[in-house]
């Protein structure tokens with residue numbers, strides 16, 4: 001490896017791994033498509049009202065695919081109604097059915113569910129046991145072929161195929177333990193996904209109908225397993241750290257693992273599996289997924305607000321409150337802005353706490369404000385496209401800056417107004 005290649009590897013993402021694109025209800029996953037953000041509901045799918053509301057919220061937050069649990073007859077029966085209710089709300093988001101243990105039966109007994117879903121998720125570790133395993137797996141794959149739907153073969157180490165793991169452990173022992181137990185477990189996860197994919201293809205499901213995932217809960221295991229899957233196949237890959245946990249722990253662990261894989265060009269769709277705080281907002285997982293892709297420079301979803309951390313030079317809470325409020329306003333308005341202001345997701349805003357880095361950072365943003373720090377004149381210069389355009393003073397600095405931001409967005413990203421004389425007679 002030459003020094004140039006080493007430096008490129010360290011400073012730029014590697015080219016995206018070539019995978020076979022899969023069409024999931026009109027959303028392409030893999031191939032040349034951008035990395036897709038997806039999420040999962042935590043409502044009882046049989047509760048149609050609650051599930052429709054949560055799918056709608058996840059989609060409005062930016063989820064491009066939404067997975068729902070299909071665990072029993074009542075859930076399967078609810079699926080077509082959920083799809084129809086969403087359509088009436090003009091929410092066109094592909095729904096993915098998450099099946100465990102009895103997916104073959106639910107799909108066979110509820111053809112309207114099989115038709116309404118855009119993709120089926122199968123877990124090879126619990127699709128069936130012993131002699132029933134292959135038959136039930138085959139039945140789901142045949143349903144997918146009949147309805148022209150893709151599947152995700154989603155291995156999870158918590159429900160790993162125990163027969164496969166035992167066989168690989170025995171082989172490792174017979175060979176004098178060349179691999180550690182952890183290495184055997186990683187190999188079993190990879191093999192479970194690849195063997196199942198091969199079986200599905202032998203039954204007749206095209207590779208352009210198969211997405212693979214292999215979720216584990218430890219960062220190093222995840223990186224290792226996906227690096228191996230990426231090397232041994234060209235299937236489209238769904239990335240996710242399972243049981244990532246709550247709050248900052250879940251966010252950091254998911255971002256660390258997936259950030260490294262994405263930097264290596266691995267991954268076609270991501271889900272951040274955060275445990276919500278009690279009463280917390282389920283859409284947080286969508287926000288984190290978007291922020292991961294956006295901060296790494298792979299996609300643009302929402303305007304970026306650069307804010308300094310604040311320090312002993314920050315005079316008051318005005319600075320934190322303004323940065324927080326602008327960030328929240330942007331998130332809240334994005335579903336409308338996306339339609340009204342094409343390109344607004346590229347906007348960069350800076351909210352800075354004092355003169356040290358404030359003017360410099362603000363000049364780099366499209367619009368930025370440098371609030372006065374301790375001992376500074378109580379004035380806040382505002383910069384637009386690198387030039388100082390105003391100095392705000394007094395108790396209404398925050399409101400005035402918000403108004404300037406709104407005007408900037410309207411002028412820069414608003415659709416040109418049709419002049420009366422341009423309207424055809």
Ligand code: SF4
Pocket residue numbers: 308309310311312313314352353354355356357358373
């Ligand atoms: S810009 Fe000023 S207030 Fe913000 S962290 Fe730097 S020195 Fe502190």
